[in-house]
Amino acid sequence: MSEATMRYGRYGTSPRAARRRTHALREGMTVGLIGAAIVMLWFFIVDLAAGAPLRTPALLGAALFDGARVAVVSPTARLVVGYTAVHLVGFMAMGLGVAGLFALAEREKRVLALLFMLGCCLAVVFLAMVYVLSQWLGQAMTPAIFLGGHVLGAGAMVGALACFHGRLLRHMPEALDGE
Secondary structure (H helix, E strand, O other): OOHHHHHHOOOOOOHHHHHHHHHHHHHHHHHHHHHHHHHHHHHHHHHHHHOOOOHHHHHHHHHHHHOOOOOOOOOOHHHHHHHHHHHHHHHHHHHHHHHHHHHHHHHOOOHHHHHHHHHHHHHHHHHHHHHHHHHHHHHHOOHHHHHHHHHHHHHHHHHHHHHHOHHHHOOHHHHHHOO
16 A cells, blocks of 8 residues: 555545645635625616516526516516526536636646636627527516626626635736747
């Protein structure tokens, strides 16, 4: 048996690696929750200003769970809580994925170029999703509401990641140049 196996166990997880993994998980959940909270707050403010609180999560929940294309939907607990859960899981998955890539980039600076390209691809996918959603829901919800909330959420997530990895992000120009 090797010394590393005897010291760190069968799977070779050192205390330092376990701390890095825990940090990345905590960071990913934090970033995901920040993005989700900003978008939910945006939806709530827009709905409150329109005089129909919780209309947007109910409308998106009806489209997601029931396939409904209606302009008027009554906010029920099933629709609002169901959509909110899906929304949180999606943002948490996104936060965990990005935090994992940033943890990898801390060790290998070339991953920053991958993060930049991934961000650009996700922006295009998101715009396509907004277009499809606006076609699906028609006049029930304007794309600007959905787009505005998610741009604010993405900006908050990028801001949080910049706060966590400011030193790393200063290496972005070199990573994009291939150095």
